[in-house]
Amino acid sequence: MNITAAEVIVTSPDRNFVTLKLTTDDGLVGWGDGTLNGRELSVASYLTDHVVPLLLGRDAHRIEDTWQFLYRSAYWRRGPVTMAAIAAVDVALWDLKAKAAGMPLYQLLGGASRNGLMAYGHASGRDEAELFDSIRRHLDQGFRSIRVQTSVPGIDAVYGVRAPAGEEPEHHYEPALRAAQPMEEDWDTRAYLRHIPRVFEAVRSEFGPELPLLHDVHHRLTPIQAARLGKDLEPYDLFWMEDCTPAENQDALRLVRQHTTTPLAIGEVFNTVWDYQTLIKDQLIDYVRSAVTHTGGITAMRKLLDYAAQYQIKSGIHGPTDISPVGMAAALHLDLAIHNFGIQEYMQHGDATNEVFRQTFSFENGYLHPGHQPGLGVELDEDAAAKFPYRPAYLPYNRLKDGTVHDW
CATH class of the missing domain: 3.20.20.120 (Enolase-like C-terminal domain)
Known part of the structure; x- marks a missing residue:
């Protein structure tokens, strides 16, 4: 079950979301969430520019191997952008594996x-x-x-x-x-x-x-x-x-x-x-x-x-x-x-x-x-997603009475 296509979909219905779509040579589709609130486009770029080219042709069943490859091969480890991108791939692979098995993922x-x-x-x-x-x-x-x-x-x-x-x-x-x-x-x-x-x-x-x-x-x-x-x-x-x-x-x-x-x-x-x-x-x-x-x-x-x-x-x-x-x-x-x-x-x-x-x-x-x-039990409607383009949005931040930026 090899990955033949990988696409990053950014949509903003009630808020911004980053979703990874993986397609295999036997026609299965897996979905992964890579949303990072307020920094969504960073993850979208990380996936599109650096991860998607590495996924094409890979065996979708090799989840652990793919996780270790994406974590270790980049040299720069950890951080919210990297880990959200890896999460999107990982969840999409589990969705694919469970669909191939004909079971809900928890099984x-x-x-x-x-x-x-x-x-x-x-x-x-x-x-x-x-x-x-x-x-x-x-x-x-x-x-x-x-x-x-x-x-x-x-x-x-x-x-x-x-x-x-x-x-x-x-x-x-x-x-x-x-x-x-x-x-x-x-x-x-x-x-x-x-x-x-x-x-x-x-x-x-x-x-x-x-x-x-x-x-x-x-x-x-x-x-x-x-x-x-x-x-x-x-x-x-x-x-x-x-x-x-x-x-x-x-x-x-x-x-x-x-x-x-x-x-x-x-x-x-x-x-x-x-x-x-x-x-x-x-x-x-x-x-x-x-x-x-x-x-x-x-x-x-x-x-x-x-x-x-x-x-x-x-x-x-x-x-x-x-x-x-x-x-x-x-x-x-x-x-x-x-x-x-x-x-x-x-x-x-x-x-x-x-x-x-x-x-x-x-x-x-x-x-x-x-x-x-079978799988995660969630499917993305791409036509519906296209109706809601990305819109910039930021979380709030705090200042104390004297103007000092405070933890939020």
Whole structure:
């Protein structure tokens, strides 16, 4: 089963996506997600100019060999652009292999380890009333685990807080603003640290002790600030506190771990196992947050999660709308097969995205399932994709009150 054609498709229905299409000599088509939010064209160029010529004529069955070839032969290793490009190839190859076998991909990964995948939704509000309404809407949609984000008095704009239904801007499905420059947001750490524990106290009082609650700090705190927040949130029994401090310095998590028993989730901006080596070996985190799309694909993520399993660390794969339905399906197949599944992030894509990407995965009663169609269970409609050309878009960034650029 040799690769005869490879094409990179950039489309922007509700947001920008980079998709790799591989075609084999027996007519099978495999799809891979190479989307890197705000840097999409970098991955598209990497694939088109440097990877596609290397794929033509290769045996599509040799997934591990192809992964090692693309990772090692370039000399320059790691990094989000390289790993997203490798992920696109890897996922497309797994899609092809599963289609050739006539099986859904999870069967080739060892079969199902569970019947469904618990998913969490994103609730937010500009005040307590809006937040409670958002949580109720998500519960009505079937979610049984909720990420809670809220505006903070004294901060004008906080990422992750959406306007209520009916008031969303045009880029509702994409926090990246479709503009020539990124949007500037402000930040005040002391105001945030004062406010967030009160928010969770109110949520627990309203919705009770059983509902799993999550919170994304989004890298904004120093280690000692993160330790304080984790300790302050302990009475409210969070499922996890996510990305509490920039973790490129893996040892920084030791300080957080020493001061709080709030579970920690780290890694949505990581792209290789090396980013986690100390975090996992020294048991400084509880959940791995990387995306299949940004971490070298299914081949690499499976190895990373098997490593984490040795230390009772579970998966929490990144899954907002900057992961295309192709990347989301890849995550779901992996989730279903591994033993140490924890939870899956899930944000529903918009109607335009669902027109471009035809999907068979399902969400019912709080659980996701990748479906039973051979391969990933997602096909890209190229005619529909052509209706949505690329549009520049950038994620926001933060400045402190004095104008200093801050972690976002």
